[in-house]
Amino acid sequence: MATIYQVSELAGVSLATVSRVMNGGTRVSEKTREKVTKAMETLNYRPSSIARSLASNCSNSVGILVSELHGPIYGAMMSGIEKQLRTAGKHVIIAAGHSDADSEKDGIEFLIDRNCDALILHVEAVSDEYLIELAKTQHAFILINRYIPQIADNCISLNNRRGGYLATKALLENGHRDIAYISGPLWKMDASDRYFGHQEALSEFGITCNDALLSEGNFQEEGGNECMLALLDKNIPFSAVVCANDEMAAGAMQAARDRGMAVPNDISVMGFDNVLLAQYMYPKLSTVNYPVQDMGKMAASWILKNIYQANQPEISHVFEPELVWRDSVISL
Amino acid sequence: MATIYQVSELAGVSLATVSRVMNGGTRVSEKTREKVTKAMETLNYRPSSIARSLASNCSNSVGILVSELHGPIYGAMMSGIEKQLRTAGKHVIIAAGHSDADSEKDGIEFLIDRNCDALILHVEAVSDEYLIELAKTQHAFILINRYIPQIADNCISLNNRRGGYLATKALLENGHRDIAYISGPLWKMDASDRYFGHQEALSEFGITCNDALLSEGNFQEEGGNECMLALLDKNIPFSAVVCANDEMAAGAMQAARDRGMAVPNDISVMGFDNVLLAQYMYPKLSTVNYPVQDMGKMAASWILKNIYQANQPEISHVFEPELVWRDSVISL
DNA sequence: AACATAAATGTAAGCGCTTTCATTTGGTTT
């Protein structure tokens, strides 16, 4: 591997000059620039990013912490981030936090120790206080899918409440009045926000929310299945169920069918997230779109703009969900 | 940020000694080890991985190149890799290749330039020759889901042919005789291997493979949909269709239903991969399991063993698929 | 007690770059 020194030798200039043509900042005469460029080519020179990082105190890498590396939401998110960052020549170091506070802290420390210039965090378990504290250190980070008022500038989030509202309102507008709700773990902000939105829509239609029609799930198919069964067992009639994410909707559908009910004719099902799976399901799932890939891109833009001084379009911090109509809901 | 120098000062020892207690290799007296450890704690010292990399010429990072960051297969794969590597204190740099030769080469160069100690590659578009050539350089890498005889030791792959064989054989054993096939892009090794397996099973049952019953798709839902439609339009009767992956199976099911056919009663559908989606579908998809997460783990083990001299269990290079019975296939 | 030997520690030279500051070069001005 050729070093900068060998290039400078071949080109007959000093190290500093080679560095200059690499980084393009200061002026170098056309003649020497050419000499150096040619030397770099003949030696097939690749600058060492490590050495560069050490000398410049900038690693050109950003750390990403997601709950899981698999799963449609995180996949789309990372995809958005990588695309954006890669074209800017930054690289992406990835770790998983597994929705566990210790594991998330571990992950954050790991990434910081790796000299990431900035972090993009999708953390669920770690406390607000921890993050507020973290923001006071010199470690730059942006939070995805979480909103903490004290550090609002570091947050990019979905208007989950409005999403929940939209989902339920769509059902209401189509004549449904008895609507069950399968939530995510309510200690998670997004889960409770979505549920609040649901309640809001109900009350807007003058319906008092029946706690018996709420079942708390785990954001997974199996949980949706169990919740649906539990709901059905209560023998309280309902014509529709809104699920706090698409996976649970899949489970709920399954459960309904296992009990001999047809979807959507006997019961309408509404999802949330609009992951790929939603269109694969049968019937295709009506759901609420969560533009997570765009949010990933935006997070990357924020970093490019705030950490690397690249110029980037305006940063939006709150994204709006949208209703996606498909086949799992009927009009009463 | 404290440096090693400050630690050495506080502990009253030399740089080298601090380095020794950090790296644990050579012997240090218990007394000084304690002094140093305490100094590190009071200073909240974190070694700079960058400086360490530069000095030791080892970055403790491994690069991963997958076709896409989203998608169930890649997600599971990365998840397996990260889990394994993270516990070993290595970190994971990720890039996407988008199934395009130039983009894949770019990605590889990018990762190499990033001083990754080794690479894990899931590449589809780049030629065998390129990879064979790459193996001759000093850059260590392992290929996932691809088999190249000349560098077999660098490959971890699925026995795709056997998978295709299993899928079709299962159909044959259940009385199906007229079996259509929706393949992936046949220039991709895995796609053609799976199809070969299909043919093999047919011929084992004394059935000549009818080319008219093959339709080449793109491994995506929409492709599966189109292929199924095309197949149906030929008016050649068939009682089952095997699809080269689960997404296409979802599309095919949809198409069949759009034409008024019931799955599995009018037509049986067999998938491949056993991604999460397969259990969410309705009816639940019978498919062939592709243990991609395990393969990811194995790739990581290979690297830990061969690059970082960690001791690891025996490396398997070829994984075997397994049939997964669910509800999308009936017995004739 | 004198010496040999091994263990513990220190010294200092890098690793491949960036960057500040000093020096040289070449073009203008008078």
Place this chain on the structure above:
DNA sequence: AAACCAAATGAAAGCGCTTACATTTATGTT
């Protein structure tokens, strides 16, 4: 031609570590 100034280039000091080698200290041997 002397004087000046900006542009181009070079010299050298780090960045925070690792590591070969040198030195010191402790341990054991006779």
